[in-house]
Amino acid sequence: xxAEKTGRIKQISTGGVLQAMRRYAFMFMLAVIxxxxxxxxxxxxxxxxxxxxxxxxxxxxTYVINFWATWCSPCVKxxxxxxxxxxxxxxxxVRVILVSLDxxxxxxxxxxxxxxxxxxxxxxxxxxxxxxxxxxxxxxxGWSGAIPATLIYNNDHRVFLxxxxxREELYEQVNLIRN
Amino acid sequence: xxxxxxxxxxxxxxxxxxxxxxxxxxNAVDFTLKNVDGTTVSLSDYSDQKGVIVVFTCNPCPFAKAxxxxxIQLHHKYSPEGYPVVAINPNDDQVSPEDTFDKMKxxxxxxxxxxxxxxxxxxxxxxxxxxxxxxxxxxxxNMNGKFKVAYVGAIDDNAMDASAVTVRYLEDAIxxxxxxxxxxxxxxxAVGCTIKTRD
Numbered sequence: 001x002x003a004e005k006t007g008r009i010k011q012i013s014t015g016g017v018l019q020a021m022r023r024y025a026f027m028f029m030l031a032v033i034x035x036x037x038x039x040x041x042x043x044x045x046x047x048x049x050x051x052x053x054x055x056x057x058x059x060x061x062t063y064v065i066n067f068w069a070t071w072c073s074p075c076v077k078x079x080x081x082x083x084x085x086x087x088x089x090x091x092x093x094v095r096v097i098l099v100s101l102d103x104x105x106x107x108x109x110x111x112x113x114x115x116x117x118x119x120x121x122x123x124x125x126x127x128x129x130x131x132x133x134x135x136x137x138x139x140x141x142g143w144s145g146a147i148p149a150t151l152i153y154n155n156d157h158r159v160f161l162x163x164x165x166x167r168e169e170l171y172e173q174v175n176l177i178r179n
Numbered sequence: 180x181x182x183x184x185x186x187x188x189x190x191x192x193x194x195x196x197x198x199x200x201x202x203x204x205x206n207a208v209d210f211t212l213k214n215v216d217g218t219t220v221s222l223s224d225y226s227d228q229k230g231v232i233v234v235f236t237c238n239p240c241p242f243a244k245a246x247x248x249x250x251i252q253l254h255h256k257y258s259p260e261g262y263p264v265v266a267i268n269p270n271d272d273q274v275s276p277e278d279t280f281d282k283m284k285x286x287x288x289x290x291x292x293x294x295x296x297x298x299x300x301x302x303x304x305x306x307x308x309x310x311x312x313x314x315x316x317x318x319x320x321n322m323n324g325k326f327k328v329a330y331v332g333a334i335d336d337n338a339m340d341a342s343a344v345t346v347r348y349l350e351d352a353i354x355x356x357x358x359x360x361x362x363x364x365x366x367x368x369a370v371g372c373t374i375k376t377r378d
Contacts, residue, residue, distance in 0.1 A: 071241045072372065101370050103241075103339040131336045133348070136368040144311040145368045 041115035048129040062154040074164035075148040081167040086122035100126040200309010203365035207326035208307040212297035215287045229261030233317040235310040239277035240372035264294040269305035274375040312371030332367030
């Protein structure tokens with residue numbers, strides 16, 4: 001008698017759990033559908049020629065190319081300013097591109113989790129060419145290779161800054177290049 | 180006379196502006212720094228060597244870590260040839276807490292560094308050399324008791340993977356010196372961690 005009752009209770013509760021699981025599964029699927037495109041940051045791997053063409057484009061756009069890495073603490077400190085610049089000025093002709101110098105074997109383990117944690121939506125590229133000496137000078141002859149470093153340019157002006165920027169400095173430099 | 184002085188001061192101002200450190204051909208700057216074993220080490224202690232591989236490096240930088248084993252191997256390979264490694268940590272440990280003297284000692288013991296690991300406490304040495312990142316190499320050549328800079332830059336062309344290296348800049352430079360030639364290239368650039376300072 002006792003056993004039977006237990007069994008019935010068990011059955012009822014199992015049914016409830018199943019129903020709840022179905023509901024949660026549905027909600028989970030919805031959550032997956034709606035959150036992946038927002039949070040799933042894409043990292044485009046690029047090589048030397050792609051990088052160099054990125055630093056030498058013509059047109060009306062002002063390019064802001066920030067060289068950074070997850071291991072670089074001053075880069076991590078300033079990356080939010082670049083994200084804000086991207087959100088605020090992408091529609092008015094400013095194209096922010098974050099070029100990661102993390103090792104290519106750390107995209108999944110470090111770069112993507114970092115971008116998701118920081119909610120970065122600006123385009124991110126990762127430089128796969130580790131023969132630094134072959135391209136650092138071609139990005140800018142004054143660059144020692146240290147990061148953070150930021151190139152801001154358009155058809156008329158160009159500035160290369162090998163240092164950490166404050167929000168004010170970044171916006172000011174972009175304004176100087178645009179005007 | 181006045182004109183000469185003016186020209187001279189303009190010239191020295193230009194030198195100061197350009198002189199963000201040492202380049203190949205320059206005289207090396209002597210230093211005396213505290214070593215992890217409690218002694219002090221000076222560049223002049225090496226006057227009986229053919230040269231010195233000065234490496235500005237640190238504890239936490241991923242590039243410094245990636246090169247750590249290679250730096251140990253370089254010392255084992257080239258110290259018997261008269262080119263030992265001297266490692267200098269230039270980071271301000273208030274900004275980079277992983278670079279305190281105690282943590283340097285621990286790192287050196289843990290990895291069994293066969294070379295001195297010196298603390299550039301006042302950060303004057305790295306500034307005099309013009310190092311900008313870790314690791315940053317200055318290969319010095321002993322020219323009749325005076326050290327001259329022979330090569331500045333990277334160790335090789337693949338920080339991530341030692342087995343994928345195609346050009347060994349530093350070893351090529353040492354090889355050139357041993358053959359009586361000037362290193363070519365005499366400078367290379369590389370990505371690395373910035374040297375940590377309080378501004």
